Amino acid sequence: MSARRAIYEALVEGRRLSELDAVELVDQHHDEVLREARAATKKPTLADxxxxxxxxxxxxxxxxxxxxxxxxxxxxxxxxxxxxxxxxxxxxxxxxxxxxxxxxxxxxxxxxxxxxxx
Incomplete structure (x- = not known):
């Protein structure tokens, strides 16, 4: 299950995510989180x-x-x-x-x- 999906399910179920839960999700899904963080900080492509x-x-x-x-x-x-x-x-x-x-x-x-x- 992806980190995003786990957070979504917790919110839908009305559970609060503690800081520890968030850290555990990042640890479990390190590659996915890192990929998304890199994508968010990429330089924009120049318009042709x-x-x-x-x-x-x-x-x-x-x-x-x-x-x-x-x-x-x-x-x-x-x-x-x-x-x-x-x-x-x-x-x-x-x-x-x-x-x-x-x-x-x-x-x-x-x-x-x-x-x-x-």
């Missing part, structure tokens, strides 16, 4: 804006999720760079529209192509 812009040019007017940022400030800044054409992949200015949607852990960035023929 050139590939995204190429796909968007092939479907004008359609909003697409391009990437997710860890903060709304980052998403807001990149959206501005897309709209103004500061990011070379999205030039010239006004060719693409961009918006972001806050999430619990950052923000998703959506872009659509609005200029000229593909």
């Amino acid at each position: 804006h050139a590939a995204a812009a190429d796909k968007l040019r092939k479907s004008p007017g359609r909003w697409r999720l391009v990437t997710t940022y860890k903060s709304t400030a980052s998403a807001r800044n990149v959206c501005r760079q897309v709209r103004t054409g500061e990011l070379a992949s999205y030039s010239p200015a006004g060719t693409f529209e961009a918006k972001f949607s806050p999430t619990g852990s950052g923000a998703r960035m959506y872009v659509r192509f609005v200029g000229g023929a593909a």
